[in-house]
Amino acid sequence: MATAVNSTGVLPDTTPALEPILHYVSASLSYVYHSFLSIPGSSIVIRYVRSSYQNDPFRTVLEVILLLFALRTIFQSRTRADRSTKNYVQLSESEIDELVDDWIPEPLVTPLTPAEQAQLNALPIISGAAGPKPKLASTGKTVLNLASYNFAGLANNEHIKEQAVGALRKYGVGSCGPPGFYGTIDVHMQLEQDLANFLGTESAIIYSQAFSTASSVIPAFCKRGDIIVADRGVSFAIQKGIQISRSIVRWYDHNDLDSLEEVLIGVEKEMKKKRAPLTRRFIVTEGIFENDGQMVDLPKLIELKEKFKYRLLLDESISFGSVGRTGRGLTELYNVPATHIDMLLGSMATGLNAAGGFCAGSRVVTEHQRINGTSFVYSASMPALLAVGASEAIGVLRDNPGCLRELVENVRVVRGVLDRLECIEVPSHPASPLIHIYVRSGPSQGSTLEVPTLAARKGGKSKTTSLEPAEPVTFDIETEERLLQDVVDEALAQGVLISRVKRLRGQEASEPRPSIKLAVSAGLTRKEVEKAAGIIRAALLKVLGRRR
Amino acid sequence: MALPLSSSGSGGLFKLSKKSSQRTLTPSSAAEYLASLKAADDDALAREQARSHSPTPARDVVHASAVNYAPSIASTPALSFASTAPSSLSSPTTYAATLEEDDDPLVYPDNPPTSNDPPPSALHSEFGYCNNEEYRYTSSYRDGTSLFPQHQDPPMTILLATYISYLFLIAIGHMRDFFGKRFWPGYYKHLMSAAGYAALNSDFDSFYTRRLKLRIEDCFARPVTGVPGRTILMYNRVSPDFNVSFKLTGQLTRALNVSSYNYLGFAQATGGVADAAEESIRRYGLSALGPRLEAGTQDLHTAAEALVARFLGVEDAAVISMGFATNSTTLPALVSRGCLVLSDEYNHASIRTGVRLSGASVRLFKHNDMASLEQILRESISQGQPRTHRPWKKILVVVEGLYSMEGTFVDLPALMTLKKRYKFYLYVDEAHSIGAIGPHGRGVCDYFGIDPTEVDILMGTFTKSFGAAGGYIAGKKVLIDKLRTINHAFAYAEAVSPPVLTQLTAAMASIMGVAPPLLTPVGAINTQSTALIPYSHPGPAPAAILPSWMHLPPALLSGVEGNTRLRRLAFNSRYLSQGLRKLGFIIYGHRDSPIVPLLIYNPGKMPVFSRLMLAANTYPGAVPFVVVIVAYPATPLITSRVRFCMSASHTKADVDRLLRACDRVGDLLDLKHGCPKHERWTVDEVIDRAVELVHMD
């Protein structure tokens, strides 16, 4: 095959001095070519190479390179030391010994800072079942819980627990193998089917941890050279997925679809100018943002995605199981068929109070991940009893729309209290059961009912290649975190468990603003929610009020 | 040129698109979408109703036989089966299938207990009954045994045939694509750019999957049901379209399971550990409802972490809900730009993901080759960072305790020597070795007799020996506390689920034994095996760590059963590894490794091996086996292999069966290229001299 390529290859222009040599080369090549032709069947090979050359010249080149590369890898060890670079300094053995003796590594980790130590010490430990009214190990007191994800109130559902016990008695706990090697249990297939039916997609694939889902799905599809257009406010898991993918990334202003459109137009122009070949293009964003509870305008997003021919990867980790009539998420809320979303991600740990995450989409999309999703392929499948728990939770949601109606009521109660407070800002969408609370900076301005964006655009344009918004909101992390922690402590003393959002300062792509996170639950009655909201309000007023 | 493979079928060969078994949902309007959702809901509801009226047949059959076999057991409370068959076992699955096994040799022990013996503590199909104290061995490193047996090379002819096979497969694959694209363009639609969208997966990228892997797809991702214990129930399936899609036939096959990572046999639906897990579901539900750093920390988490630390003999430990994520979220918290990671070339994908996320520079060293590592260390330390020559901030060497594809143990003694000289930090991933090896099951440190506190970071998973899920990271308290605040999983990932925590806590406690023993074991335990080796090593589990509601049966509390499991696993591993070598196969890895890779080389032989083992017709009285075959890219191109995972749940008779089956298949497929003919033993000789073989070096 390589011979045939040479014989049809184009010789470059050369200087006359080389002519005799070239003459010889071309003569011998033509000899090789003709003797090759005399081999029976050679014409088919040539035709194959020619036509594949025509429809994709790079391919033939690539195949040859691949062959050479394969040979190289066979003959050359991956692990050989690299001495070829110009930068290499030749050293004698004794010099090396000396350098080795002199080298002092930094400590493996820096000791805990006082703030980190305080944070660990303040961590609530729940004794017994987690749920709407858990008992704290430290005080033995029962508290109202607005910190745990239990949106639809499925935690400790007796029916689900019974079914999980049944599964335990049939399957044991662990699956003891990755899905490819006898770790595909019938309940996993059932859960995938249940998810697909619930969302109305062709199929679904499950991962054994929600956090690892996005960071596995994104690099499974987005390769080097592909284009990702992503929201500046995406969650940590998505940031990591984008980081591994090594694709070209363009950022648009947080939850601002006009900015998205500008970026899409910009990318289109850029690609036209570069005459770049068609590559895979993705819009990556979240349904309800984990980082601040804002909600994306799905119909508009889909309109844009279809106009510009992008694939949409929508992470519904928060919105699945919490919004819509039966908890199907944003697609249900906006009445948009889930089939318009190419990759719909969700969390069964958050939405179904079980464990793991999923990606729903077409069969092509899910089958691809069964081979290319790293944390799917290289990790043991989910324990069967948790898969059964998730399946049963879907059944409960589907058959009892009432629980989400209660959730909507409870969210309204909490927002009713928070939105009247001057000392805080609430960036979250009014319908979001995940409510973030910022400390209001400076004198109060405008109504809190208006949903402020992370990067309030005031004319300035942000650079699409950078995560920095044009006019970043400035805040003092340390002070705000301290104030919020005081609020959390105060609320806990009054019997309400809430949590400050724990960030990985220094590891985030851009530092999110400190916030308190309320996860409203249908597991609490309206009365209890009113009481809890009142206590939170009092705590906020007490701590933030005394600031001024 | 002829198309040799097209004889096997007509257009079917070119089929690529997965045929959807259900109606495809491509609604054009929201109303249609809602209608289809409603239809799906109604379906589900109907299914549920049908389900609650008819219990699963499969379960009934299995249990009927179990109860028949051990009617007397019900009277011994600690070993009671009473809880194993809840009356309303309405299985959540609609994958109803039948299993006929009235006389299945896998369900009954070959040497059933006599009236003098203690009754078996588990279902034979989950955990085999094997009471012969001869079939035990203690896994520990013996000075002088060569750690790394030289890999034998196969004859040149085999290598050549392997390369030619791949070339042939690739050539045919391209030819099929060439014609396929012209005559069956529909099947290539999703691989081509269409309507302004680039293909999600181009024909080029997916070539290997479509044209090589697809041919042997029936050997992968076989659906199963029940416990992945000593035996496993596999759904029989057929493919109407050359492995593009599969249909379940509605029949189950019970096969001997030599594939699951169930090293200590704790994958059980019955017994003390499962009872504890059931109790915890009732007490705690299924979820901790959030990340650890918010409100997802329960008393169970702190208890499990204390126990893991105690088990390993280090100061502190942290548990994370997925083994993969334990690596991929911890490594970026430890190293960053300006740091160097030296990673074994065969390290797991999770380590590679973690290193890539960290932004640190990375260099690979040859698998388990300490000379290569030392050379790279000398070079890296002396040269410093590329271009600037600034000294590296930290150097982290990442290795696995037991390599999952190779069956080799890390050369820990040599590594510790290097560590002293070169001052690097050491990260040992003990996913496969923890619980499985060492005289006390504490992993490679225990095996080599090295103080675990000398290793900076110990990582491991619970998915293997403990029959649970998730992973841990352990070391000094300052390190673990810091990791709790900077590890991604602690801030953002769901915490480990309570029943999973209970499973791992109970399994770990029963390996350690619980001190002080809360109950004096009487009668129920074989007195012979109570002669426990008194060890002080990391010691038994203090009863105070365990949740107060957890009541383990005496055999688990005393550590007798855990110890027996360890010694059974060590015996089985060594027996299989040595036996296969004596039969003439090329076997990689160390003799004490429960992972036993048998080299196949030729890609064409892989599926045949797998199918023959499953077909159970290799010799009269053969039983079906499910085996794992691995090839490129999980292994180097030519060294395709079968990987057996031994378990404490296997009996000697099970290993005998496996050896017999391999012996036959090995002859059929010409796989015996290990030791010369005159040194080989016959399979009968291997089986008869098993104990001698195990104690041989």
Ligand SMILES: Cc1ncc(COP(=O)(O)O)c(C=O)c1O
């Ligand atoms: C060395 C190693 N590390 C980590 C893992 C991942 O563990 P888990 O399956 O629990 O995600 C595996 C699993 O195969 C492994 O072999």
